[in-house]
Amino acid sequence: MKHKLIALMLAGVIALGTAACTSDSGNGGTVTVGITQEPSVFDPHTMVAAGDKEIMFNVFEGLYKFDSNGNLNPCLATAVEISDDSTVYTFDIREGVKFHNGNDMTTDDVVYSLKRAAGLLDGQDGALVTDLDGITDVTADGNKVKVTLDAPNSELLSYFTVAIIPDEVADINATPVGTGPFVFGSYTIGQDVTLLRNDNYWKSGLPYIDKAVFKITADMDAGLIELQNGSIDIYPYLTTDRANQLDPAAFNVLKKGSNMVQIFALNNKVKPLDDQRVREAICYAISRDDIISVTMEGAGEPLTTAMSPAMGSYYDTSLDGTYTRDIEKAKALLAEAGYPNGFDITITVPSNYLVHVNTAVELKSELAAAGINCTINQVDWATWLSDTYTDRNYETTVIALTSNYAPYDVLNRYQTDNSGNFINYSNARVDEILAQIPLETDDAVKTGLYHEILRLMLDDAASCYIQDPANTVAVSTKISGYNLYPMYVQDLSEVKFN
Structure with a gap:
């Protein structure tokens, strides 16, 4: 395993096109989501801004993952056994998962990722994910990964949503490689973040679309104009008065408590x-x-x-x-x-x-x-x-x-x-x-x-x-499969054209 310190600044990327397009078959095409926040960090272990996390939810996955009903489900793990005193978490690791660079995800990658997040790699000064700083050791045995804590912690499972990343990637911020339904394509400052379909995604048949574009708009009003003009398909966090300006034949307006x-x-x-x-x-x-x-x-x-x-x-x-x-x-x-x-x-x-x-x-x-x-x-x-x-x-x-x-x-x-x-x-x-x-x-x-x-x-x-x-989201009637979460997430894995 290569234990490497990870740089935190994005070196630069090549832009791809951002125009929304449709698909006659339901599969394929590009869906464009309007956002007002400029991304700042793509390293999943150092992200702070919710606006960064909502995009990269589509790129990175953890051992566990929340669904749109707020349930915490196995993801890159298939099961967990927690010791009676809540000091040891033992995960069964899912087989057949590939990273976006084509390499198989192994227990070594899981060990590396959890150690990195917990600050246990050589040369680290402390935990990158502070809620995991109670981890004292992470080891692999066959297809199981055992996480040992310095004290009982019955509340830790939800933090194992932390991203599993490949240990061979030297700069995960400049080269965001995960296991999620979409592959990081590009980031153009002031314009957009482009994600591409992961053809090797471990969930068979997903995602449906070829490309997801997170288009940065100057503000909500500018985004509303683009939404009405058809260059944006999904626009979250709308105010009610702006949602009321939309044609109900062209947009479905969804609302849900945000847990914010x-x-x-x-x-x-x-x-x-x-x-x-x-x-x-x-x-x-x-x-x-x-x-x-x-x-x-x-x-x-x-x-x-x-x-x-x-x-x-x-x-x-x-x-x-x-x-x-x-x-x-x-x-x-x-x-x-x-x-x-x-x-x-x-x-x-x-x-x-x-x-x-x-x-x-x-x-x-x-x-x-x-x-x-x-x-x-x-x-x-x-x-x-x-x-x-x-x-x-x-x-x-x-x-x-x-x-x-x-x-x-x-x-x-x-x-x-x-x-x-x-x-x-x-x-x-x-x-x-x-x-x-x-x-x-x-x-x-x-x-x-x-x-x-x-x-x-x-x-x-x-x-x-x-x-x-309330999270009020406008979704084009041309697409379906968009799920509202009780948290700051834009999940495009099941979105498709009608």
Whole structure:
């Protein structure tokens, strides 16, 4: 096995054509998906942006994979055996799978991939996928791969969706090679990402189309024009008002809860937001229902906590509506914190997401009633990702948080030292519970612990949680087989022309 450090920057690729085309037979042809986010990383183990992941879902696969109903199913593994103490996961590896470079996938590749993700290769400084940093060893025996952990973890299976990649590819970011239904074709900055049919895909008969193009549009309105002109076939994350402009004879409009959490993120380490009373005042100063009405025309589920109701029993319904808008209470809290006349604050928002920009505009209007004067700073996605999310150089921001369809993945980001904890939240009891949950096997106990975290974060007013926005997708009536997921995914494996 070749243990190689992987470069993280794309060297460059050759562009292919992007015009949508049809097929008379149902199979073949090109389907074009409109996106507003410029891709940034193609290395599956270092991706952060949901917009990158939704594209590369078609290229990379893990031992397990979520389906459109949120079920976690075997993929490159056929089964798993978990030890009674949840310290050893043993996978049966699927045979007959080929990588896009034509090589067979072997247990060596699985071992390499998991070790790389967990930071166990020679020369690595730490885990690339932080949720796998508890892995201490990965070994192969025949067609089985055994993963050993440093402590019991009953919540780890959903993280084995991490991509399996070939160990002989030196730079997986510049040469994205996976096992998925589509092969990476090209990326042209500012234009598109092109994927090609994987003729050797292990699922017989799939995919149906020859080519999938993810076309980068300047914004939602520009994408809407291209959608109506026929140069885009699928456009996700539409606002309701724009979806209503479409001809129902030409487009099917699909809606589903996204299991996303739109957050008005408050940097807990920046004054005056380091004061719990100030954060609580902000929570009381806004109207979630009005924001949803303005930004989504009501097509969103109001949130009080950091979890969507899509998580079922792990979501605590008793906390709903805790922060009903109360301007006088907000002013009293601000006065108690030493800000009787309010204060000035900046909302940094990625300009390519219209729903977040519109949310920022509505927040500015609502917060003014409590004496909080907001300046909106629109930045491009790359700047937001580097300065706001990674470097945490911001006061407030609006974004939608995505996760696996698993409650631990939703809340684990709020551990004090988690790299995804961009709001700089810290609570010792929350850290303690998050360390305890993986040790539990009783689901009722785990449910109670998740509820406790949600209550603690609510009491701390960690940030303002606004809505789980409905994912509204326009799909050309010329095609079928498009499945909406309760997560940030564009699965084109079953899409075909009618």
